[in-house]
Amino acid sequence: MSNVLEAKNISVAFGGLLAVNSVDFDIPKRKIVSLIGPNGAGKTTLFNVLTGLYKPSVGTISYEGKDITDLPPHKIASIGIARTFQNIRLFGLMTAQENLLVAMHSKLKSGITSTILRTPKQRREESEAEDKAQYLLDYVGVGKWTYEFARNLSYGDQRRLEVARALALDPKVLLLDEPTAGMNPQETGVFIDFVRRLVSEKDISVMLIEHDMKVVMSVSERITVLDQGEKIAEGTSDQIKSNARVIEAYLGRAKEGRA
Amino acid sequence: MSTALVKPQNVTRSNRKWIIGYSIAGAFLYFVYQFLLNWEGLPLGIYDAINRWMPPAAVNESLVYVIMALGLNIVVGYAGLLDLGYVAFWAIGGYCAGWFMSEFFYFLKIHFFGAVPAEAPGIHINFWLVLIIGGFVCAFFGALIGAPTLRLKSDYLALVTLGFGEIIPQIFFNGENFFGFNISNGTKGIVQVDPIPVGFKDLGPFDFGWKLLIFLFLAAVMVFISLRLRRGRLGRAWLAIREDELAASMMGVPLMRTKLLSYAVGAFAGGLGGVAFATHVNGVYAERFNFAISIFLLAMVVLGGMGNVWGVILGAFVLSWVNGNGLSAFGALYNERFGTEIDFASFTFLLFGLVLILMMLFRREGLLPESRLKLVLHEGDIDEREASGKKAR
Numbered sequence: 069m070s071n072v073l074e075a076k077n078i079s080v081a082f083g084g085l086l087a088v089n090s091v092d093f094d095i096p097k098r099k100i101v102s103l104i105g106p107n108g109a110g111k112t113t114l115f116n117v118l119t120g121l122y123k124p125s126v127g128t129i130s131y132e133g134k135d136i137t138d139l140p141p142h143k144i145a146s147i148g149i150a151r152t153f154q155n156i157r158l159f160g161l162m163t164a165q166e167n168l169l170v171a172m173h174s175k176l177k178s179g180i181t182s183t184i185l186r187t188p189k190q191r192r193e194e195s196e197a198e199d200k201a202q203y204l205l206d207y208v209g210v211g212k213w214t215y216e217f218a219r220n221l222s223y224g225d226q227r228r229l230e231v232a233r234a235l236a237l238d239p240k241v242l243l244l245d246e247p248t249a250g251m252n253p254q255e256t257g258v259f260i261d262f263v264r265r266l267v268s269e270k271d272i273s274v275m276l277i278e279h280d281m282k283v284v285m286s287v288s289e290r291i292t293v294l295d296q297g298e299k300i301a302e303g304t305s306d307q308i309k310s311n312a313r314v315i316e317a318y319l320g321r322a323k324e325g326r327a
Numbered sequence: 328m329s330t331a332l333v334k335p336q337n338v339t340r341s342n343r344k345w346i347i348g349y350s351i352a353g354a355f356l357y358f359v360y361q362f363l364l365n366w367e368g369l370p371l372g373i374y375d376a377i378n379r380w381m382p383p384a385a386v387n388e389s390l391v392y393v394i395m396a397l398g399l400n401i402v403v404g405y406a407g408l409l410d411l412g413y414v415a416f417w418a419i420g421g422y423c424a425g426w427f428m429s430e431f432f433y434f435l436k437i438h439f440f441g442a443v444p445a446e447a448p449g450i451h452i453n454f455w456l457v458l459i460i461g462g463f464v465c466a467f468f469g470a471l472i473g474a475p476t477l478r479l480k481s482d483y484l485a486l487v488t489l490g491f492g493e494i495i496p497q498i499f500f501n502g503e504n505f506f507g508f509n510i511s512n513g514t515k516g517i518v519q520v521d522p523i524p525v526g527f528k529d530l531g532p533f534d535f536g537w538k539l540l541i542f543l544f545l546a547a548v549m550v551f552i553s554l555r556l557r558r559g560r561l562g563r564a565w566l567a568i569r570e571d572e573l574a575a576s577m578m579g580v581p582l583m584r585t586k587l588l589s590y591a592v593g594a595f596a597g598g599l600g601g602v603a604f605a606t607h608v609n610g611v612y613a614e615r616f617n618f619a620i621s622i623f624l625l626a627m628v629v630l631g632g633m634g635n636v637w638g639v640i641l642g643a644f645v646l647s648w649v650n651g652n653g654l655s656a657f658g659a660l661y662n663e664r665f666g667t668e669i670d671f672a673s674f675t676f677l678l679f680g681l682v683l684i685l686m687m688l689f690r691r692e693g694l695l696p697e698s699r700l701k702l703v704l705h706e707g708d709i710d711e712r713e714a715s716g717k718k719a720r
Binding site for chain 1: 478551552555556558559560561563564566567570571573574575577578579580581588592601645699
C-alpha cells in the first residue's frame with residue numbers, strides 16, 4: 069500500500085457548526101503533503117481528529133490498513149502518529165531531555181517496583197532512552213540544551229525541540245502544525261531543508277499545515293486546500309496555483325467587491 | 328540560558344548524598360533528643376522545657392503527618408491534581424489497623440504473628456503486615472475513587488474529591504450499622520490497638536522513643552519512593568501531565584492510567600500514615616478524620632514547597648508541631664509571663680490563615696521550593712528587572 073494514512077469522509081461538528089465537512093485525504097508513504105486554507109478552514113481541527121483528540125462525527129481513519137478512528141489519543145501517538153502544535157506546547161519546566169523521555173513513555177516498560185528498586189534492567193532502559201534522546205536532540209540541532217528547561221530555549225530551538233519530541237515517538241506520520249510560524253526567511257529555509265532530510269533519511273511521511281506559500285509550493289508533493297471545512301482542491305503546486313476556487317477562497321471574488 | 332552546557336549535577340549520586348546526609352542528621356538529632364530525655368543528670372529546667380516544647384508524643388504525631396504529606400505531594404505536587412479529600416485514605420488506613428490488629432472482631436480468632444497472647448479474641452495480624460495491607464487497601468480505594476473522578480478537570484476534580492473526603496469518614500462515623508454490620512463501632516471508635524512487635528520487645532502506646540524510630544523509618548521509605556519515582560518513567564509522565572495534559576496525551580502518555588497511579592501511590596502513603604497513627608493514639612476514632620485534616624495536609628504541601636520532598640517534610644513538621652504543641656506551649660508561657668488567660672490554641676486556624684496569606688504574598692513557592700516552580704513564580708520579577716534595565720539572573 070502506498071498510503072500510510074487514509075481518511076475517508078471525515079466530518080466534525082461542534083454543536084451546529086460543521087467545522088470539517090466530508091473531507092477525504094491520504095498521506096502517501098515517505099512524502100511531504102500540505103494542508104492549506106484561510107484561517108478557520110478546519111486545518112487544525114483535522115489534525116486534532118487524526119491524533120484522536122476529537123472523534124469525527126462521521127468518517128473513518130485508517131493507518132497502515134488498520135482502523136484507528138476510535139483509538140484514544142495516547143494509543144494513536146504510540147502506534148506512530150506524532151504531531152507538533154501551532155502554539156508550541158512543550159513541557160516548559162522539564163528539561164529538553166525529559167521532554168523527549170516523556171514521549172518515549174509508551175516505548176519504555178519499567179513499572180513502579182522496578183523504578184523504586186532501580187533494577188539493572190530499568191537502569192539499562194533509562195540510559196538507552198537517554199542516549200536516544202541525545203541522538204535526536206543532536207539530530208534536530210539542539211544537542212547542547214539537553215539539561216536546559218524547555219521554556220528557556222529560544223523560539224526557533226523550541227520549535228526544533230518540539231519536532232525532536234515528536235520524533236521520539238518513532239512516528240511513521242509526522243503532523244506539523246505551522247512549524248515555521250514566527251521564523252525569519254533564513255530560519256524557515258533551514259527548517260524546510262531539515263524536514264526534507266527527515267523524509268529522505270527516516271521512514272517518515274509528513275503532513276504540513278503552513279501559511280507561507282513559498283514553503284508550501286516548494287516542498288509539497290501534493291497540496292490539499294480547505295475552505296470553511298470543505299476540501300475545495302487537491303493537487304500539485306502548479307495545479308493549486310491556477311485553481312480558480314483556491315484563488316477565490318484566498319482573495320475573494322472581484323465581483324462581490326470583497327478585498 | 329547560562330547553565331545548560333554541563334549536566335547540572337549527577338542526579339543519582341547527589342540524591343544519594345542528600346539521603347545519607349539527612350539520615351545522619353536525623354540520627355544525630357534522634358540520639359541527642361533521646362539522650363537528653365533519658366539523662367538522669369539533666370537539669371530539671373531543660374527537661375521541663377523539652378517536654379513542654381517538644382514532647383515525644385508531638386514529635387511522633389508530626390512524623391505521621393510527614394508520611395501523609397509526602398503521599399499527598401505525589402498527587403498534588405507531582406501530578407498537579409488538587410485533592411481535597413485525602414483524609415479519606417487516612418481513615419481507611421486507620422480502620423485497617425482497627426480491624427486487623429485489635430479485638431474489634433471479637434467473634435473471630437485469627438492470629439498471624441501478632442503481638443498478643445494466642446487466646447485473645449479478634450484479628451491480630453502483625454503490625455508490619457497490616458502496614459502493607461493498609462497501604463494496598465488504600466491504594467485500591469484510591470484507584471476506585473479516582474476512576475470516575477479523574478476524568479474531571481481541575482476545579483471539578485477538587486470538588487468531587489472533597490465529596491469523597493466527606494463520604495468515607497461519614498461512613499465510618501455512622502458505621503455501627505452498615506447494612507447490618509458493625510464496621511467501625513461508630514463514634515465510640517475502636518479502642519486499643521495491638522502493640523508493635525519489633526523482635527525483642529512489643530511497643531505499646533507509650534514507647535515513644537522506639538516508635539519515633541519506626542515512624543522515621545516509614546517517612547524515610549516514603550522519601551525514597553518519592554525520589555525514585557520522580558526520576559523514573561512514571562514521575563516524568565506525572566510532571567508532563569502537570570505541565571500540559573493535552574500535550575502529554577499527544578505524546579503517548581495514557582492520562583487516566585497515569586493519574587490513577589499517582590492517586591494509588593499517594594493513597595498508599597495515606598494508608599501507612601493511618602496505620603501508624605492508629606498505633607500512636609492506640610485506637611481509631613471516627614471524629615479525628617475530618618475535612619480540616621485534608622486542608623491541613625494540603626497546607627503542609629503548599630507551604631513546604633510543592634513537589635519538593637524536603638520542603639514538604641519541613642512544612643508537615645512545622646505545621647503539625649504548631650498545631651499540636653507549639654502554639655499551646657507558647658500560649659501557656661505567654662499567659663504565665665503576663666498573667667493573661669488567652670486561649671492561644673483556639674487561634675490555630677487564624678494563625679494558619681494569616682501565614683497562608685503572607686506566604687502567598689511573599690513566598691508563593693513555599694519554604695523549600697522545587698527548583699522548577701521557583702522559576703515560574705518569580706518570572707514576574709525577572710520581567711520587571713529586565714524592563715527596568717537591570718540584568719536578569
